[in-house]
Amino acid sequence: MTKENKEHSVVITGMGIVCPLGHDVQTVWNALLAGKSGMAKTTIFDASTFPTTFCAEVKNYDLTKYTKNPHLHKNSDRGSAFAIGAAAQACRQAKIDLETDKPTDGIDRTRLGIYLGAGEGSIDNDVFFNSIVQAWDNAAEKMDWGKWAQVAFGKMDPMFELEQEPNMPAAHIALLTGARGPTRSCLTACAASTQAVGEAMMMIRRGDADIIIAGGAHSMIHPLGITGFNRLTALSTRNDSPETASRPFSASRDGFVIGEGSAILILESLASARNPGDGDGACRCWSWL
Amino acid sequence: MSSARVVITGVGAVSPLGLNVEQMWDGLCAGRCGIGKITAFDPVGFSCKLAGEVPAFRVQDYIPKSSRKSVKLMSRDIELSVAAANQAFINSGLITKAIDPEKVNIDPTRIGINLGAGLISCDLVELAPAIAKSVTDGKFDIRKWGKEGLELVTPLWLLKYLPNMLACHVGIIHDIQGPSNTITCAEAASHLAIIEAAAIIERGDSDISLAGGAEAKVNPIVMTRQCLIKRATSENNDDPASACRPFDADAKGSVFGEASGIVVLESLENAQKRNAKILAELIGAGQSNSINPAFESIEPDGLGIKIAIEKAMAEAQIKPEDLDLIIPHGTGIPADDMAEARAIESVLGTAAAKIPVWPTKSMLSNTGAAGGALDIIAAVCAMKAGRIPAAKNCFRKAVGCNLNIVKQPIEKKIRYALCCSYTYGGQTAAIVLKSNV
Numbered sequence: 001m002t003k004e005n006k007e008h009s010v011v012i013t014g015m016g017i018v019c020p021l022g023h024d025v026q027t028v029w030n031a032l033l034a035g036k037s038g039m040a041k042t043t044i045f046d047a048s049t050f051p052t053t054f055c056a057e058v059k060n061y062d063l064t065k066y067t068k069n070p071h072l073h074k075n076s077d078r079g080s081a082f083a084i085g086a087a088a089q090a091c092r093q094a095k096i097d098l099e100t101d102k103p104t105d106g107i108d109r110t111r112l113g114i115y116l117g118a119g120e121g122s123i124d125n126d127v128f129f130n131s132i133v134q135a136w137d138n139a140a141e142k143m144d145w146g147k148w149a150q151v152a153f154g155k156m157d158p159m160f161e162l163e164q165e166p167n168m169p170a171a172h173i174a175l176l177t178g179a180r181g182p183t184r185s186c187l188t189a190c191a192a193s194t195q196a197v198g199e200a201m202m203m204i205r206r207g208d209a210d211i212i213i214a215g216g217a218h219s220m221i222h223p224l225g226i227t228g229f230n231r232l233t234a235l236s237t238r239n240d241s242p243e244t245a246s247r248p249f250s251a252s253r254d255g256f257v258i259g260e261g262s263a264i265l266i267l268e269s270l271a272s273a274r275n276p277g278d279g280d281g282a283c284r285c286w287s288w289l
Numbered sequence: 290m291s292s293a294r295v296v297i298t299g300v301g302a303v304s305p306l307g308l309n310v311e312q313m314w315d316g317l318c319a320g321r322c323g324i325g326k327i328t329a330f331d332p333v334g335f336s337c338k339l340a341g342e343v344p345a346f347r348v349q350d351y352i353p354k355s356s357r358k359s360v361k362l363m364s365r366d367i368e369l370s371v372a373a374a375n376q377a378f379i380n381s382g383l384i385t386k387a388i389d390p391e392k393v394n395i396d397p398t399r400i401g402i403n404l405g406a407g408l409i410s411c412d413l414v415e416l417a418p419a420i421a422k423s424v425t426d427g428k429f430d431i432r433k434w435g436k437e438g439l440e441l442v443t444p445l446w447l448l449k450y451l452p453n454m455l456a457c458h459v460g461i462i463h464d465i466q467g468p469s470n471t472i473t474c475a476e477a478a479s480h481l482a483i484i485e486a487a488a489i490i491e492r493g494d495s496d497i498s499l500a501g502g503a504e505a506k507v508n509p510i511v512m513t514r515q516c517l518i519k520r521a522t523s524e525n526n527d528d529p530a531s532a533c534r535p536f537d538a539d540a541k542g543s544v545f546g547e548a549s550g551i552v553v554l555e556s557l558e559n560a561q562k563r564n565a566k567i568l569a570e571l572i573g574a575g576q577s578n579s580i581n582p583a584f585e586s587i588e589p590d591g592l593g594i595k596i597a598i599e600k601a602m603a604e605a606q607i608k609p610e611d612l613d614l615i616i617p618h619g620t621g622i623p624a625d626d627m628a629e630a631r632a633i634e635s636v637l638g639t640a641a642a643k644i645p646v647w648p649t650k651s652m653l654s655n656t657g658a659a660g661g662a663l664d665i666i667a668a669v670c671a672m673k674a675g676r677i678p679a680a681k682n683c684f685r686k687a688v689g690c691n692l693n694i695v696k697q698p699i700e701k702k703i704r705y706a707l708c709c710s711y712t713y714g715g716q717t718a719a720i721v722l723k724s725n726v
Binding site: 045046047050051072114118120130132133136138141143145146149150152153156157158159161164165166168170174175178179180182183184185186187195199205206208223224227229230231232233 | 330331332333334335336406408411413414416417418420421423424427428429431432433434435436439442443444445446447448450451452453456469470471472473474475481485488489491492509510513514516517518519576577578580582584585592593596600712713714715716
């Protein structure tokens, strides 16, 4: 992706991560260097009788470390919560002010966009399964919709339901950063965040934005997600050895190990990254796209 | 950078007003309402019992025999997109492998696909027998599910419900090998997908793109969700045709539905080379965010919508008075309609009170990820016909709304049209079309 014209160069000026190996870039990198594994027995729900009983969970995550206003994000799904943490880290590194009506970072909010590869949130499992248990007439093989509606309307939490929509991680990041530039979410399964970063770069090159908060966030570690992948026989079932289960390209591989998390990059046009506010005018970039 | 001009050369729609674009346009002109009592499931106990349902159709009619096995893996959302995609290609004169393998007239590596898709909720009836087998003492037992229930779920179950499977099925059927993406920004999704597809053509990464969206919202979970967050109307259940009332003083909420709208976008050069009929040109696009901690609503001043419209108008390089038609998002949710009206008025100034504003959801219902594309197609039809049909159900404008909601059909040449969309969660988009008539 070399560009003769430097005007169109796009650089990375901030990075943030929340994943099974840690909640910041340095910790995760050190863990990768040390060959650590994020896989272990599933604890988010009782998967003990599933064909696959392990996964890679984000552990001990504390959203309040990343936002002054946790109440505004209190209903967020795991994916959104991880996105908030990763975005907050990346924005701080790139010197983008957070959670303020009067930013002093010199960034025009209409030129600050968001592009996430993000998935749907986890359903309210208890209500979902039990509403069906109560409404399904096994003999007649029919749903009693009146009964179903009674349980659903009585027990579903409106805001929790809304948070399951795949555009919500981007909504939380907009609230966090005040971004008013182009904002999109794409959901192309495992390709989503790569597509998001690629298209975000193109949006900057086109001149639609100076800075884009780009990356991805998702968790499918929930009963229906694991059910789906187990039925596809896509998941490793090496239940006796979670730490060695993920073995890409190995002759003895038996499927993937599902994980969760968020990773966010701050993409900027080179001109934006050379913001004179930086003092010596040096580019505060990490990498070129 | 390459900067190709991007035109629309084909349209396809499956909507509550019919199974093709002609039926949709005829219905819109006649002021027909596609909203009725829900038949997909018994809505007893639902605060909103209404929806815009697509008339019965067989998806097999839209795919070649060789692909028919894939029908088993199609959720309703996928079926809708497959039907509209087939129509859009046929309308454009492009011949794909699925339309006639002997006469293919396009390079598959130069066609892309960008679809807006919704959160596809699973079919509860399909899962119910497996869940019913996983019960202990009258309650769902996850350990039983892991051992026994799970085994009863059909192996490829998950593949029906991934949003990117719309573009996947359409892509495989028509042999689309260029860039593919799926935008999941709810009610703004198909506008954003069209904007992205146009940028991909503009920069030269494809010559042609299938763009738009599809969503089947007539599902108990989706409907419950919209009822619970109070976006769905709870009134007029006995009078479906009057239920959705964008910008009307008596508006009480939206009515949701199912549809697919898909357009063929093409570089002007490619369209001219093959002598395609050019329906309209995309000349401006804008995107932004509404920021509101109450995620289900648009911020009252409509700032995010305003920024998107401003950017679209700036890119189009036209003046407000050049616009002959505005199709707003107009859901019938009073506060959101008002925010949108404020946004339109603040960008277009005094011209806003004169330009005909024609909301369509009173007839087509709110079809989520399909809605923006249906509106683009409606605008193209209006340009072709030189006619703006009357708006429905806006008899008395909401106080504070100064838009010129179309009362009587207008016969006139439409030079430029503006389409707007926004969604709960905040993403906003606006597109300016130029007539080619």
